[in-house]
Amino acid sequence: MSGLDHFDLLAPIYDRLIRQPGDDRLTEAISLPIRGRLLDAGGGTGRVAAKLAPCAGSVVVADASLEMLRQARRKPALLTVASRAERLPFPDRCYERIVLVDAYHHLESQTDALADLWRVLAPGGRLVIEEPDIRFRAVWLIALVEKLVRMRSHFVPAELIAAELAGLGAETDIRRSGHTVWVIGEKH
Numbered sequence: 001m002s003g004l005d006h007f008d009l010l011a012p013i014y015d016r017l018i019r020q021p022g023d024d025r026l027t028e029a030i031s032l033p034i035r036g037r038l039l040d041a042g043g044g045t046g047r048v049a050a051k052l053a054p055c056a057g058s059v060v061v062a063d064a065s066l067e068m069l070r071q072a073r074r075k076p077a078l079l080t081v082a083s084r085a086e087r088l089p090f091p092d093r094c095y096e097r098i099v100l101v102d103a104y105h106h107l108e109s110q111t112d113a114l115a116d117l118w119r120v121l122a123p124g125g126r127l128v129i130e131e132p133d134i135r136f137r138a139v140w141l142i143a144l145v146e147k148l149v150r151m152r153s154h155f156v157p158a159e160l161i162a163a164e165l166a167g168l169g170a171e172t173d174i175r176r177s178g179h180t181v182w183v184i185g186e187k188h
């Protein structure tokens, strides 16, 4: 079973399994509100996008799982696009903000996805990658369980993500709270 099949299966119960986004750390990291476009890549059921939608002109949820997107379409104000983050069907520089929440470790090619997310980010825009912080033993255990159920997860330290973004030309920052880490890349 591939990682994506897992999400097709989990989709109908995903929003009940995973807690809803609580505090405003992500909103702060992504620097909202904006009038422009926000992309939630690997956005799944739109759990996070639905919370961000009132703070942006438009919000697109892109995801590789059709079943996850089916759930996202039930939420108001979200546009959905079936797409892998490694090869986005958007023109260059068209999103002012991009988030990738809890999805980086699931990507087939993290390098290709970062490059394509960077390509569609507008100058002056910001990309935020939210991940469980692999420095913690609890996150290690989650990584182990995901490996055991063959979810093809690949967790990497936030510093490596930031270094890769810096290599693309980003000004980077890393923020942490509890077991969560945010890697921020700004495009000048």
Ligand SMILES: C[S@@+](CC[C@H](N)C(=O)[O-])C[C@H]1O[C@@H](n2cnc3c(N)ncnc32)[C@H](O)[C@@H]1O
Pocket: 003, 004, 007, 018, 041, 042, 043, 044, 045, 046, 047, 048, 062, 063, 064, 065, 068, 083, 084, 085, 086, 100, 101, 102, 103, 106, 107, 108, 109
């Ligand atoms: C743990 S879920 C997180 C969903 C959403 N971001 C959230 O926080 O609720 C990971 C999501 O990444 C998606 N995904 C996995 N690999 C992907 C890829 N290569 N491109 C786009 N989405 C992908 C899965 O389909 C799934 O919806």
